Amino acid sequence: MVSEIVLQYPVYSLENKLLLPAGTVLSESVLEELMSRAEDHPGCFLLQYGTVQRDLLHFLSEPPYQIIFHDPQQKMEMLRTMERVYLVLPVLRSLDYFKKYDYHTYRHMLMVFALSEMLAKELISEFHTKEPETISSPTHDIGKICVPLSILMKRTPLTKSEFHLLQHHTVAGYVLASYYLKNIDHIAARVARDHHERKSGTGYPRGTSKVDRMAEIVIVSDVYDALISPRPYRPISYDNRSALEVITEMAEKGEVSWDIVKVLISQNRREKPGIDEFVVSTERRGRNPAGNLHGITVDDDEEERQRIVA
Template sequence: MYLENDLYSIDRKLLVKAVSIITRSMLENIAGLSGKIRYVPIKNTRLFEDMFNTFKDKRYTDILYPAEINLKIISYIRRIKMPEKILSELAYMKQLTPYTYNHSLTISVLAAKIAIDHSQKNRYSPDMALCLSLFHDLGKSRIPLRILNKCSPITSDEHRILKAHPLIGYVLLHYYFGKDCKSVAFSSFQHHERLDGSGYPLGIKRLNKYSHLIGIVDTLDALISARPYRKTPFSLRAAIDLLLDESEKGRFHKGLIHTLIRYARKEKPGTKLIIAKRGRDKEPSGNSYGKTAPRPRKTSGK
């Protein structure tokens, strides 16, 4: 795999030259570039305040409850420490693409909530879910804004550029986390992979469990958010119906989607879930999520 453009860290170190093949030894070198990494608590930063504000997001009032669980998640957030330099990356992302920044914070909180309910059976750690989710889209801060903010369906060439963000994030996370990069880097690299092999960048079926959890909450948040290409977002019901369809096709883990359904219905985790034949809520009109613009037709020279 390779990147089309030079990749720099936030402190202007050249990590990868354009079109050079990314190898294991190259990644090991990048992980060694930072030297000793200083971890700092986030509790006195703007990032902490911004994460705290996630709980006020009206789109999630039917999911982020009860107050005791939210307080538990906040106590996990208070304990987060992260490499000092990556705070500058997140501040840069906030300035460049506030949507991606807020989306990353939101899905961290959602992933932590699901991890709390699945800490026994699937052995998710809420701390890990919270931290790994924060960096899943780090690579988006190197994608041109004309693509991120495009109002119409992106072309297949633009889609190819956008699809580099998991790999860009993977490389950046090797730099910021050094030898501790293993699971955090996978959170970026695999979050668009799906269990049936239909995802990208590699189309693999065996996924890191945190990457998969991130992929689910990432899709939910993308669907219920207003985006330049889709002014009217999916309703929560329509978004969860779509996720359920995806789980029935073998792309998402059913148990995790059922947990989201329980939240939306305010049913207790672990109760038997009855899913009726659904009358699906409709997707919003003009939705171009996941669609690319048709290639312009070539006109014959003759």
């Protein structure tokens, strides 16, 4: 049963086709009707598409991923899993769109995918038999095609309404992934919808504490990659230790599960200890990088006032 969500903004395809207008209640019948309008599209293996494989290998060679994936066998296994991912062209074109207009998101989508697959292999028992259900494809942020680039690339604090529109990418991603994959229950669609939820019920869009295990793995990977990567709203990224501390704090607050955090920390160590073989340090030594605007919003009027003053 799909919980009902009301669209606050319209959902458009990359070709600017209106899929659902604002105000639509995402009931099962509305989504089924949308599925019936979905066309068939040819597809391609993800790693054979454009420069994806080359870019991915490049990103994996950069810190901290070169430590996380330093074991050649583990890296090879992850690539073999990714090699089986076959996607329809509109989904692959969304990667082209981000590569061209928002390179941070392009890189982020590939790295969250790689990291999630690696964590899933460690955390989901009998991963090999459940692989098709756990490959959530690099689509978790596909809904950002419905968010103006001026918001995605903004270097000053978002206004409250811009932040509200940014949050729309979860629900838009759910609609887009369901539509292109022709399945409202597809793991990629559920991950797109739920990757900003928290186990404590403090996330969005639904504020639910019940998310799929794979979605929870993507939640941790998403936060981690966002912290360690350069972003328009932050001139300097978090160092690796500080990023792991932020995620440890999330586990302390009950926002994400401890075992996922422990596997992430273990994978950051060259010797990859088992999660029962070490205690996570809760000592805080890292710090929030200077000039970080993440989570800071301004009132709409205030921004207008600042523009006038400037």
